[in-house]
Amino acid sequence: MTTAADPPSAEGFRLGQLINDTRYRSYTFQAIALLALIFGFSWLAYNASQNEQLQANGFSYDFLFAPAGYDINQQPIPYTSQDTHLRATVIGAINTIIVAFLACVTATIFGVIAGVLRLSNNWIISKLMAIYVEMFRNIPVLIWIIIIFTVAANTFPPISEFRIPRDGSDPERTLLFGMFAATNQGVFVPRLVFEGLGWLVAVTFLASIAGVFGWRAHARNKLYSEGTVVPVLWPSLAILFVPTIVVYFVLGMPVSLESPEMGRFRFEGGFLLRPSLIALWFALSIYTGAFIAENVRAGILAISKGQTEAAAALGLRPGRIMSLVVLPQALRVIIPPLISQYLNITKNTSLAIAVGYMDLTGTLGGITLNQTGRALECILLLMLFYLTFSLAISAIMNVYNNSVKLKER
Amino acid sequence: MNKSVLLGALAATVGTAGIAYAQGSTTLAAVQERGSLNCGVTTGVPGFAEPDGDGVWQGFDVAVCRAVAAAVLGDPTAVTFVPTTGKTRFTALASGEIDMLARNTTWTFSRDTDLKFDFVGVNYYDGQGFMVPADLGVSSATELDGATVCIQTGTTTELNLADYFRVNGMSYEPVPIETGAEAVQQYLAGACDVYTTDRSALAAQRAGFETPGDHVILPEVVSKEPLGPLVRHGDSEWGDIVRWTLNALISAEELGVTQSNVEEMAAAPGDNPEINRMLGTEGELGAMVGLSADAFKNAIAAVGNYGEVFDQNIGESTAIGLARGLNAQYYDGGLIYSPPFR
Numbered sequence: 001m002t003t004a005a006d007p008p009s010a011e012g013f014r015l016g017q018l019i020n021d022t023r024y025r026s027y028t029f030q031a032i033a034l035l036a037l038i039f040g041f042s043w044l045a046y047n048a049s050q051n052e053q054l055q056a057n058g059f060s061y062d063f064l065f066a067p068a069g070y071d072i073n074q075q076p077i078p079y080t081s082q083d084t085h086l087r088a089t090v091i092g093a094i095n096t097i098i099v100a101f102l103a104c105v106t107a108t109i110f111g112v113i114a115g116v117l118r119l120s121n122n123w124i125i126s127k128l129m130a131i132y133v134e135m136f137r138n139i140p141v142l143i144w145i146i147i148i149f150t151v152a153a154n155t156f157p158p159i160s161e162f163r164i165p166r167d168g169s170d171p172e173r174t175l176l177f178g179m180f181a182a183t184n185q186g187v188f189v190p191r192l193v194f195e196g197l198g199w200l201v202a203v204t205f206l207a208s209i210a211g212v213f214g215w216r217a218h219a220r221n222k223l224y225s226e227g228t229v230v231p232v233l234w235p236s237l238a239i240l241f242v243p244t245i246v247v248y249f250v251l252g253m254p255v256s257l258e259s260p261e262m263g264r265f266r267f268e269g270g271f272l273l274r275p276s277l278i279a280l281w282f283a284l285s286i287y288t289g290a291f292i293a294e295n296v297r298a299g300i301l302a303i304s305k306g307q308t309e310a311a312a313a314l315g316l317r318p319g320r321i322m323s324l325v326v327l328p329q330a331l332r333v334i335i336p337p338l339i340s341q342y343l344n345i346t347k348n349t350s351l352a353i354a355v356g357y358m359d360l361t362g363t364l365g366g367i368t369l370n371q372t373g374r375a376l377e378c379i380l381l382l383m384l385f386y387l388t389f390s391l392a393i394s395a396i397m398n399v400y401n402n403s404v405k406l407k408e409r
Numbered sequence: 410m411n412k413s414v415l416l417g418a419l420a421a422t423v424g425t426a427g428i429a430y431a432q433g434s435t436t437l438a439a440v441q442e443r444g445s446l447n448c449g450v451t452t453g454v455p456g457f458a459e460p461d462g463d464g465v466w467q468g469f470d471v472a473v474c475r476a477v478a479a480a481v482l483g484d485p486t487a488v489t490f491v492p493t494t495g496k497t498r499f500t501a502l503a504s505g506e507i508d509m510l511a512r513n514t515t516w517t518f519s520r521d522t523d524l525k526f527d528f529v530g531v532n533y534y535d536g537q538g539f540m541v542p543a544d545l546g547v548s549s550a551t552e553l554d555g556a557t558v559c560i561q562t563g564t565t566t567e568l569n570l571a572d573y574f575r576v577n578g579m580s581y582e583p584v585p586i587e588t589g590a591e592a593v594q595q596y597l598a599g600a601c602d603v604y605t606t607d608r609s610a611l612a613a614q615r616a617g618f619e620t621p622g623d624h625v626i627l628p629e630v631v632s633k634e635p636l637g638p639l640v641r642h643g644d645s646e647w648g649d650i651v652r653w654t655l656n657a658l659i660s661a662e663e664l665g666v667t668q669s670n671v672e673e674m675a676a677a678p679g680d681n682p683e684i685n686r687m688l689g690t691e692g693e694l695g696a697m698v699g700l701s702a703d704a705f706k707n708a709i710a711a712v713g714n715y716g717e718v719f720d721q722n723i724g725e726s727t728a729i730g731l732a733r734g735l736n737a738q739y740y741d742g743g744l745i746y747s748p749p750f751r
Contacts, residue, residue: 069571069572070583071574072583073585160544160599264556265553265555266556353585356587362562366563367585369496371563371568
């Protein structure tokens with residue numbers, strides 16, 4: 001430090017010291033940065049306050065309680081065009097969450113499989129996976145969404161072939177197993193209908209799933225503590241199905257399967273997976289799956305080869321080595337980048353409008369904004385939602401990350 | 410000292426921002442200074458606004474843009490066409506990205522008042538209709554209960570559709586699509602049974618199909634859709650210019666002024682004072698709206714009168730083949746009527 005050699009100036013403080021003196025320099029720059037920041041934000045606020053439209057219309061969220069007037073196709077909760085913009089917004093938000101959740105699950109599955117297989121010793125498999133990864137992550141996701149949507153609309157059989165011809169003859173195509181139909185207007189599948197106490201059956205089934213996990217934990221404890229082998233497969237199956245079936249019949253079969261049936265134009269009843277949802281879900285999964293595959297590969301490569309060799313020396317088969325030795329350790333490397341991939345999926349769902357999927361950007365940021373002209377209010381609300389939702393995902397994933405990361409004691 | 414420099418810079422920046430803002434507030438000055446008119450049009454509707462084989466925009470709405478450019482700048486080619494979707498058009502106009510919007514836009518109460526725009530007139534009286542494949546066997550919109558309907562999102566059609574089906578106690582599956590072209594693609598692929606939009610656009614889109622005869626436009630007209638150019642609210646001088654340019658085209662048809670005889674009529678003023686005032690050979694109508702005396706003459710010379718614009722772009726002799734119908738002059742039983750040039 002050369003400054004240490006200089007005795008402090010007896011003349012007191014000079015302005016030049018703000019730049020030249022290391023004691024003050026950092027404060028100077030921080031103050032300038034702060035001023036620039038304040039100026040930037042106040043300029044934005046000033047600009048907004050001078051906006052003619054805003055001055056004329058004022059800033060208000062009252063429009064949220066006015067009737068929306070438009071219809072939405074995918075309605076997770078009941079909705080009519082006479083409901084409020086707020087309800088339309090909530091439906092959009094739920095639709096965003098639905099597709100984000102589905103895509104996160106499938107992208108993880110695709111990614112883990114592709115990532116592991118890319119490290120396979122089989123040349124063809126590893127090269128195929130390399131092609132998958134490079135092809136999907138290097139083409140924008142919007143293009144994939146549109147490609148899949150267009151392909152689905154043009155390759156699935158037209159719904160007109162399922163219609164009953166006007167002369168009463170048999171239609172060209174019928175439902176697969178009397179339940180399923182893949183058409184260019186969507187995939188029609190049966191739906192579970194719960195009557196009366198039907199929900200008890202569902203609750204029993206969920207409890208049974210928990211029971212299976214309990215039994216497996218019990219079996220493992222027995223094995224580790226006493227060395228006795230408890231059968232797992234058959235008791236698990238019994239726990240899973242017997243109580244549900246018993247409750248189902250005791251309550252008098254309150255749950256039924258509703259199959260789609262052909263109406264005048266399309267199938268009525270049942271459940272419709274719309275082409276927009278399928279295209280968005282599949283495109284986001286396969287695109288983000290390619291990134292996750294790279295994360296998984298990086299995670300696996302981060303585990304020293306000695307681990308694999310040691311496990312092999314113990315006589316473990318390759319599949320077991322991967323699932324018991326390598327992946328649990330690799331997870332520590334994989335989880336943090338996986339969080340950002342989940343966030344990417346969530347944000348990329350806003351491309352839904354390209355295929356007419358009514359997510360939050362389609363309802364609040366699209367039709368509501370357009371019909372009310374409240375751009376600033378809608379966009380602010382939109383930002384708030386995506387921010388909240390992303391931070392929530394981040395928080396949940398961080399909890400999981402803390403549970404798998406190396407415990408330092 | 411440093412401090413004062415910083416403050417000076419701040420003041421200067423705020424000052425320039427303020428000046429830039431003030432300049433932007435009169436659209437006429439901005440257009441003249443820029444030397445070109447920014448005109449919002451559709452992303453492509455045959456007959457109304459679409460680039461031709463050479464990339465030159467052509468169409469019924471485009472003609473309005475060109476007429477305004479000819480009136481203001483004396484050059485019908487001095488137009489920057491900004492393609493807008495149903496969703497982006499109002500933001501583009503409100504933000505000043507475009508000076509005027511001529512994009513099959515329906516004049517409604519809330520757009521005129523709440524969205525703070527000014528509709529300057531109507532250049533096409535339209536109504537919403539439905540198109541279905543002929544082999545669906547539907548002859549009336551009341552038979553559409555349960556159908557899948559393609560709609561262009563962000564338009565009045567979306568609201569009319571919801572109202573029509575609700576009032577008639579019918580259900581439907583909406584398929585919202587961003588642009589008209591994509592909607593047509595989905596309709597032709599069979600992803601929806603019905604395509605709904607303004608009947609003029611239905612006719613225009615159908616004309617572009619491989620087999621137009623396989624598709625029928627149902628007789629029901631479910632709404633009033635007066636389409637017209639619009640400008641931002643609050644700049645009445647600019648609104649007047651666009652309004653009276655449109656009126657000049659309409660009056661020209663009424664008074665028998667055409668693209669071919671307008672120069673002649675302006676060079677040798679006849680004895681019809683209204684024609685003379687409109688073409689700038691008598692009185693000072695041009696100066697009253699801040700333009701040159703021959704402004705409206707230039708507009709007519711650039712695109713022709715209303716009837717010519719209609720016939721060339723969407724009339725019965727074109728592939729789109731729309732009859733004048735409601736869009737005939739008032740003396741032919743239509744609604745097209747211009748206030749006098751006086």
